[in-house]
Every structure is written in structure tokens, then in C-alpha cells.
Amino acid sequence: MSAVGDVDQDGVMDVVIGAPGALLPGSTSTSTGWVTIVSGRTGAKISRIPGENAGDMFGYRVAGLGDNDHDGKFEFAVGAVSYTNPATPTSMLRGKIYVYETDVQGSVTLLWSREGERAQDTFGNAISGVKDADRDTRNELVVGAPKYDGLVGSNSGKIYVYDALTGT
Numbered sequence: 001m002s003a004v005g006d007v008d009q010d011g012v013m014d015v016v017i018g019a020p021g022a023l024l025p026g027s028t029s030t031s032t033g034w035v036t037i038v039s040g041r042t043g044a045k046i047s048r049i050p051g052e053n054a055g056d057m058f059g060y061r062v063a064g065l066g067d068n069d070h071d072g073k074f075e076f077a078v079g080a081v082s083y084t085n086p087a088t089p090t091s092m093l094r095g096k097i098y099v100y101e102t103d104v105q106g107s108v109t110l111l112w113s114r115e116g117e118r119a120q121d122t123f124g125n126a127i128s129g130v131k132d133a134d135r136d137t138r139n140e141l142v143v144g145a146p147k148y149d150g151l152v153g154s155n156s157g158k159i160y161v162y163d164a165l166t167g168t
Helices: none
Strands: 002-005 014-018 036-037 045-050 058-066 074-080 096-102 108-115 126-130 140-145 158-163
Touching: 002 074, 014 058, 014 074, 045 096, 074 126, 074 140, 096 140
Parallel strands: 002 058, 036 058, 058 126
Antiparallel strands: 002 014, 014 036, 036 045, 058 074, 074 096, 096 108, 126 140, 140 158
């Protein structure tokens, strides 16, 4: 769960909540997951976003990112730690992150997404918004891949830093 900003513009911060083990309605596939944006004032559902594939654990991590383009719409990130690209099934548990923007009507738009570099990386296992570290007026998104096999050895991990609005 993370504060996402005052999405419904009622003067109270709203929250985004991940449910990585959730079944999608009408599905028997496990752990597809979803995230729900909830009003901080009333607890009512503002919006819900389903995961892509069975087993992805979409919503394993969520992070509010602020309003990075100053348009009154708030961005947030979602980690799907067990994402496996269906086109390359050998990429099991690669992981994936998604960055969305939401508006006052509850509409949600995918701005960008990134997959982990290798199978078993669990990219998106940790995500966090960071306040404008590079002083370009936009926040950053920090993403962890704890099982990345790096120069220091197996499962040594890797941290990625992205512009929260553009993904660069």
C-alpha cells in the first residue's frame, strides 16, 4: 500500500493497494493480481487494474510517484515480481514494473513498463519513489532485482533508477 496523491480531488490523499495473489473475476488462474486505488476519505474504490498473466503477482509492490508533469494527475508504479513473458517462457520470474497515471474520473493510463534483464531476477521485488534526485523537476523510481546474477556473484542483486515520468 502507498499514498498515491489526491486522485479524486476531495482534499484527502488516496492510496493504491496491491493484491498480488488475487484471482481475476471469472478466472481460475492463481496469483495474477491486481491493484486498487481507494479514496482516502471514504474507502470507496476509485479504480482497479488487473495484472497481465497468471502467476505474475501483479501488485507485489506499489509506490506513489507524485505528479511529475504537474498536470494534476498522479503517477504510481506497480511491481509484478513473478512476471514471465509469454513469448519467452524461459524467462521465468524475470519480473516487470509498470508506471501508470490516473485522473480525477478514475481512468488509469499506462505510461511505460520495463521487464527484468534475465530469468529469475525478480525485478520489481522492491520499488520506491525518490524525490527528484537529479534536479530535473521530476521524481525518480528506484527498482530492485534482488536475484540478479551480477559481477559479485549469484543473486548479488541490482538496483535500477528511472525517471518516473518517462522511464529513461
